[in-house]
Each structure stands twice: as structure tokens, then as C-alpha cells.
Amino acid sequence: MVTLRLVDVGVRYGRRPVLSGITTPEIAGGTVTAVIGPNATGKSSLFRRIAGLLEGPGEVRVSDPRPDAVCYMPQDTAANTVLTVYESVLLARKQRTGWSVAERDLVAVDAALDRLRIRDLAFRGLGELSGGQRQLVSLAQTIVREPSVVLLDEPTSALDLHRQIEVVDLIRSLARERGLCALVALHDLALASRLADGVIVLSDGRMHACGPAREVITDHMLRTVYRVDGRVSQAPSGRLAIEIHGALDAA
């Protein structure tokens, strides 16, 4: 099974470092890791760096050498195109599998659409979809490439509560059944604790903490990273309950 390990990874835009010194223990396939942190702390930059879309110091060690092993799913943006959902998913796969469309490409697209239960949308134009539907299509575009490491940038941001839970559970089961190593950037801490086996907390371009949700999401972390006053407790179900009292004044 695939493993991912970051060693002193950083990102620079020009001379300005936006991320530095990210080192993680070995992250195994079949697990989900939530990446949390306030806005503009480098979550997207970290994903782009891991996916090889940005240069920077340090080393990203992925045990799977295939070129499409690491797939990055950027944050959802609207596309004004007449491309259909089916075409857009096929398109994601065809960037590396040769010019002509083979039967196995079409089978893979059907499987991806079925897995995300969006087969009914297959021949709708991308421009006609709601934000939530587009996010599901983005997920289909990611899994159709048969990656072993997926980097999902806020996959639930446009979803209603029901869809959020559905997608989060789907990501978990996909990771388990395919042995995927999934990193998911999230804003919702409760969702992160439900989804993830481990949590990476980024703050100001550095790694604040890394570990199981129970150990990482704490009152102290809320104060120092998010600058909010709150209380984290363990509910009888074993899940984390987070109660926010208010924002702290800027220091």
C-alpha cells in the first residue's frame, strides 16, 4: 500500500516563503488526513507542492512511482463551458492515457460516476450544475485517474449539511476500499474530526501540530491558531464536540 511522507517541505513565491519546514510521519494508504488552519495559511500551497505544481525546498516521498499517482483537486470554480459531465470526467483521465478513447477509459468514467451516484448528471452541461454537484464532479474527475494519493482542497465548501456528511463518508470509504492516502483541506473542525484519522494543523505557513484529532484539536489550538475562545470536549459517542464562545481580540 502507498505511503506518503513530507520531509522539511516548503514553498516560495519568488523570494517570499509561504510555507516552510513541513515534516510529517509516514502517512499510510487507506487513511484520511485533514489539513486545517485559518485562511491563507498555505493549505492550497502545500497541496500544490505535494502534487508537483509548485517548486520548493524539501522532499515529498510517495512510494507509488506512477506519474498520475498523486492527484490534486483544486477548490471548485465555476466553468462556463458546454462540456458535459461525462466529457469532463473522461477529459481528466485522457491527459495521460493516449489520444484515442479506449473501452477501458469509458468503463472507468462510468464507474466513477456510479461511485459518486451522479450518473443522472452525465449528459448535463457543467455550466448548468449547482456548486454541490460540481464538487461531486470534481471528485469523479479525481478518482477516475486512479490515483493512490489524493489531495482534496475544500471538497465540501459548497455543500449543504446532508451532502457534507455524505461526501465526507464517501471520502472515508473510498480511502479504505482503494487503499488511498487522502489529504483533505477543511474549514469545519467538527467535520474534520469526523472524517480524519489524523489532522495536520497549519498556521502562518508552518506546521503547528500533527496527530490524531483528539490530541490536536484542543482549546489551546483554537486560541493560538484560530484566535477564538472555545471548549473542545469528547461527546459520549467518542466524537469531538466543539463549543465556540467568541473571537479573541487581535494581539
Add this chain to the structure above:
Amino acid sequence: MATVTTAGARRAGRDDYRALVRRRRVLIGLLAAGLVATFLADLALGPARYTVGEVVDALVRPAAADLQTAVVVWDIRLPVALMAVLVGCALSAAGAQMQTILNNPLASPFTLGISAAASFGAALALVFGVKLLPFGLDYVVPLNAFIMAAAAAMMIHLLSRARGVTVETVVLLGIALVFTFNALLALLQYFASEQALAAVVFWTMGSLTKATWPKLAITAAVVVATVPLLARRAWALTAMRLGDDKAASFGVNVGRLRLETMMLVSLLAAVPVAFVGTIGFIGLVGPHIARMLIGEDQRFFLPASMLAGALLLSASSVVSKMLVPGTIFPIGIITALIGVPFFISLVLSSRRRSW
């Protein structure tokens, strides 16, 4: 007897996709058939009256046809008719890719100032005899036009890459280029002798009657050299329609693809303008027709755009001969007159919004 499908076994997406692909192939075939028809009509029409039969006869067996017919068909009408097809293909392919990589429905060689730049380059040669290149004396006018067009294309590319430039600003910059080159052109016209002025005006109106076999050969060579390079990038170019971020996440080298495509586009846009003058709207309308008929999968969109552009220009060529029998109107006037209302009706009638 109809086969009974098991309950719940719905038609797989791939069956519908295959049907979609078949439908697209049929539509491309229809466009090609339409082009053949207008091409033949283009050959049959002209100041000298021949039947389609006589024209086809002169084409297939030039030795057996009478000399006058053979000369008219082979040396006058065939270059013009072929030039209409080639220029239509080239301008429409250029427009299609400009719209794709600049992510803008208004992008075309005409609207973003490439054609205006080419006209200015041509006028420099016509009015002052300025040579922008030290060689190619027989082709000073087209060479100048090409250099200015390529420079304008590169300028648009560089400006569109600058920080903070959005889709809207690229079009505004293009319009600024159009006005700049038109003003420079007017300045040249002001200084021009009467004879040079007539040549410049004729150039800016665009005319296929300037077509000759050597010019055809060069235009054909450009189309044959560039189109396969674009076709090879079909999947990457299609991915550009999902936005830069998405395309990059699929593994497309967005910056390099844009630069390469813009270079190919400047060749495709400049060479026809260099030989036949300014012909507007083909590069804008052709791709839109293709998009509405076929969608944006470049494997079908690129050939459909080229066929639609060729069909439009070929049909315009026919119309230019029919308006006043015995006279051939400059084609640029026809394409603008047909193109604009056609374009407006397309935009207003399209149920599926593509942009």
C-alpha cells in the same frame, strides 16, 4: 422480438457517449458536404457563364475542355475558391484556439487587433515601401502583414499573462490594439499617394481575388503544419475550458500550452490576412457555430470550427459574385454583412449558453 433488459440495468453512460460521438461525426460530415456544395457553386459562378457540368469537366479533364474555360477555371476561379476554403479554415481555427486559451468568447484575430495590425504592416509596404524583413522582395506586403500580426498576437499573449489581468481586460486591450492600428493606418492613408491609397483601401476590405497558386501553396503549408500540432494537444486544450487551476491539476502545463498555442495561432491568423487582406467575423463566428453544433471536445470542435469557417467564407464568396452579376464584391464586406446578423441571431437563439 425485442430483447428484454433485466430490471434496474440502465443504459450505461458509455453507450450514450458513443451515440454522442456518432452524432458529432454525422454533423461534421454534413458540414463537409455543405462545403463541397458551396465550393462547386463558387467555381460555377462568375462573370463568364458556365454550367456546373462544364466546370467539373474542365476540372477533371483540363486537356479536353476548350482553352478559355480551362484557363478561367484553373487560373482564376480555382485559386479563389480554394483560397476561400483555406483562409476560412485558418481564421476559424485561429479564432477557436484564441477563444480557448484566452477563455473568452469574443476572442478572434479580427476583434483582438491581429487583423488590424496586419493591415497596418501591409500599408507600411504599400505606402512607404518599408520592408520589415531584409528578404522576400516578391512578398513584401504579405511579409510585413505577417510580422505585424505576429507582433500583435505576442503582445496580447504577454499582456494577458501580466498580473491582475482578467478575461475582460484582455478584450479591452485587444480593442485598444484595434483602435491603435486603425489610427496608424489612417495616418498612413493621410500621407499616401492616390495610387497607394487605393491599394490600401482595397487591402483593408479583404479580397480573395488576390489569390494565386504560390500564395495558396504557402497558406496550405501553414494550415497543414499547424493544425496537426493543435490536434495533438486536443485533450489539453479541451481541459483549458475548465479553467487554469483544473487544467493544471490534470497535469497540463498551462503556461507552455498557452505560449505554444498563441504562436501557432499567430501563424494561422497572420498568413491569410497577409495574402487576402482583412476578412472579419469568420474567426469569431466559425468557432461559435461549431461549439453550438458539436460542443467543446477539441477532437471534434477543431475540425468542426475549420469546416464552419471554410463553409462561411466559401458561401460569402458565392454571395459576393451574386449580388451584382458581373461584379465581384470585396469578400471582407460580405463576411461582415452576413456575419454580424448571423452572429446576433445565433447568440439570441441559443438555448444552451456556452459562456
